Amino acid sequence: MIKLTDVTKKYGTKTALEQVNLTLSKGKLIGLVGENGSGKSTTLKLIAGLNHPTNGEITVNGEKVTRKIASSVSYLSELDEYYRFFTVKDAIEFQASQFADFDMEKAYEIMKFMKLDPEKKLKHLSKGNRGRVKIVLTLGRNAPVVLMDEPFSGLDPMVRNSIVKGLISFVDLEKQLILITTHEVMEVENILDEIVAIKDGSIIAHDNVDDIRKENEQSIVDWMTEIYE
Amino acid sequence: MADLFHSSKPIYEQIAELIKKQIIRGELHAGDKLPSVREMAIEVNVNPNTVQRTYRELESMEIARSKRGQGTFVTEDTEVLAAIREEMKAEILQNFTQQMYEMGYSKEEIKRGLADFLKERED
Numbered sequence: 001m002i003k004l005t006d007v008t009k010k011y012g013t014k015t016a017l018e019q020v021n022l023t024l025s026k027g028k029l030i031g032l033v034g035e036n037g038s039g040k041s042t043t044l045k046l047i048a049g050l051n052h053p054t055n056g057e058i059t060v061n062g063e064k065v066t067r068k069i070a071s072s073v074s075y076l077s078e079l080d081e082y083y084r085f086f087t088v089k090d091a092i093e094f095q096a097s098q099f100a101d102f103d104m105e106k107a108y109e110i111m112k113f114m115k116l117d118p119e120k121k122l123k124h125l126s127k128g129n130r131g132r133v134k135i136v137l138t139l140g141r142n143a144p145v146v147l148m149d150e151p152f153s154g155l156d157p158m159v160r161n162s163i164v165k166g167l168i169s170f171v172d173l174e175k176q177l178i179l180i181t182t183h184e185v186m187e188v189e190n191i192l193d194e195i196v197a198i199k200d201g202s203i204i205a206h207d208n209v210d211d212i213r214k215e216n217e218q219s220i221v222d223w224m225t226e227i228y229e
Numbered sequence: 230m231a232d233l234f235h236s237s238k239p240i241y242e243q244i245a246e247l248i249k250k251q252i253i254r255g256e257l258h259a260g261d262k263l264p265s266v267r268e269m270a271i272e273v274n275v276n277p278n279t280v281q282r283t284y285r286e287l288e289s290m291e292i293a294r295s296k297r298g299q300g301t302f303v304t305e306d307t308e309v310l311a312a313i314r315e316e317m318k319a320e321i322l323q324n325f326t327q328q329m330y331e332m333g334y335s336k337e338e339i340k341r342g343l344a345d346f347l348k349e350r351e352d
Contacts, residue, residue, distance in 0.1 A: 029276050161274075168270050173277055190240060191276045210279065211241035219236035 001026045001177050001220050002047055002145065007056035009042055010200075016042040018201045020056070024194075026144070027173050031188050031209075032181045033224065034198035040181040041078060043198070044147045060145055071100065076134055076141035078150040078181075084123035088116050088133055095137045095165070107140030114162060128159035135163055139170050146171070146178045152187050160187055167191065189220040194228040197227060204228075232350075233273060233286045240275055248287065252303060253314050263293060299331040 002024040023222050024030055032040050044210055045051040046058055049069040052061045058065040062071060066218040083090055088111065096102040111118065114132040120132060131151065138146060152160045171178055182188055183193070189209060197205040205227050235244050235319040251257040261319035262268070266284065284301045295301045298309050304310065327338050 028278065065295075067295055164274060165271065166276070168276060189236070190234060190274060193278050210241050210282070211239055214239045214242070217237055221236070 001061055002179070003059045004043075004046075005057045005059075007053045007058060009039075009051070010054045010182050016201055017046075017053075020201075020203055021170040022196065022203055022206065024177060024179065024196075026094065026175070028177045028178050028193040029167075029171070029173065029191055029192075030032075030180070030194045031185065031192040032179060032196045032197060033185050034183065035110055035228075036183055038198045039201040040056055040183075040198055041149055043180060044075070044179065047145070048073050048147055048165060050075070061098040064139070067126050068161070071146045072143055073147060074099075076146075076148040076151060078153065079135075080127075080130055082122055082130075082133070084121070086122050088122070088125075088136075091122060091133060092118070092135060092140065095140060099141050099143075101142045102140055103142050104140075106142070106170065107136055110136045110139055110166060113166055114170065128155050128208035131155050131159055131163065132166075135166055139166070142175070143171070144176055146176055148180045150181055152182060152184070158219060164188070164191055175214050195220065197224060199228060234275075241279050241286060244269070244273060244275070244280060244283040245286050248283070249292065249313055251319065252292070252310060253317055257303050259303055259307055260305045260311055261303045262299075263303065265300060 002022070004022040007017055007020040008015065017126070020039075020043070032043060032145070033145060034040050046053055047060065047065065047069075049067045060069055063069065063072075083094075086094065092107050092111070096104055096107070110204045114129075114136060115131060116132055116136065119131075122133065126131065134150065136149060151163060155163070155165050162188075167178070180192075189195075192209050195205070195207060195209050195212070196203060209220055212218065212220060216223055219224075234240055242311075247271070248257065248263070257263075263284070264272065266277050266280045269280045273280075284293060284295065288295060291306065291312060292304055293301050294304055326339065334342070
């Protein structure tokens, strides 16, 4: 479903990704993990068509990625960048106007689940609630690919927990592939199918999480620490 | 959420253990319907694919059976259910005795210790 072939990305003289080959299949919740600056966000942006590889090719569902891939890829930025004067409802309606696959009913369901008030302005929301709004907007789309860049970063454990619950309640793994980046594996290890570890712009491991636990009799965190050395 | 599971054992196996324990305790009976994959996933906070794998595992052990379009059910084969009960007991005893032997307790000490312990709990 997502395929990166020999992908290299350079920013000036700095190499963000080097010769990355990666195939991710449908119906999975996949974690892309690694330290800050290891190339996680770059990978997501390239798949979302927000940036172009210096070398190599990326396809989503067999289609070469360009800016137009946005119609089948729902991307959640790590930035907090919606119009602050929008109400929650405005933000949902705006998103619906931009994407044909936006499911209003589902969005309202997620909004209720997240206990958000549709009439509240985004600028009056707490950071945690703005994080929840982003989830509503991203998962409200019935897109085959969902990319989430650090959906938990800077949020307190209760908010993280409600986002995790929202994710497993509303994701449709029959049809969707979810790729989440995080620099803290513990937050997501229980909900992942697969883990992709990235270090200094290279993929150093890609495995099923329960297979890792079974074969190594190790926690994902211990496994990560070991392979990262 | 994290504390429900041991982090170095596969989660699908741990959920299977939870279900087996529910059967042994009599909270789940022969022929009972198990929660849907999604219900179970939300309840224990894991990925639906993981629960799917648990159910497949239980099916291959003949503890559960899936009926097309209806869901997954605890087997009606009471022999299988009795066997799980014995298996679980054997497993706990195995762990217990292994630990006792590792500490250097003799067979007699273990027997006497267990008998005394049970007797004390009775009083």
